[in-house]
Amino acid sequence: MSDPTTFSALGFFPADHAAAESGKVYASGAYWSTLRFPSFPAALPGAALVAVLEQPFHAAHADHEFLIAMEDADGQRQALEIRGEFRAAPGIDSRYGEPNVIPITVPLYGLPFDAPGDYVFVLEVDGAELARYPIHVLAA
16 A cells, blocks of 8 residues: 555556546557667657556645656666656545546657666656666667
8 A cells, every 4th residue: 555645656667659538548568678679879769658646635736746767777867857747636526535646648759779778767756756667678
């Protein structure tokens, strides 16, 4: 069970395509962990990152920031850094004190990789790290 006083990540993953609509995530080709390229530097033509957040009740009706970044195996930040803001309120049928579920999808186009190796997508909300998703990038 998650801490009812802090944000948590119910899900964080890459997909070939994803969209959030009416509180739902529609994803195809999700949860991959390996990319193969014939040569480097290389770029991923298109993909998406999905984050499904659980917002504590007391954090509703306030502005919050999220950051999605990528690090290499040495923990060095890479070219991917996506920042955004959101504000959410409980749904009309929510019970008092109940957390909100907030889906976020971010399209990626031309994500660069200078070399093969291990990388990790990182998700933060309000400066706190909530999730990490590792991937392997290989020379095919």
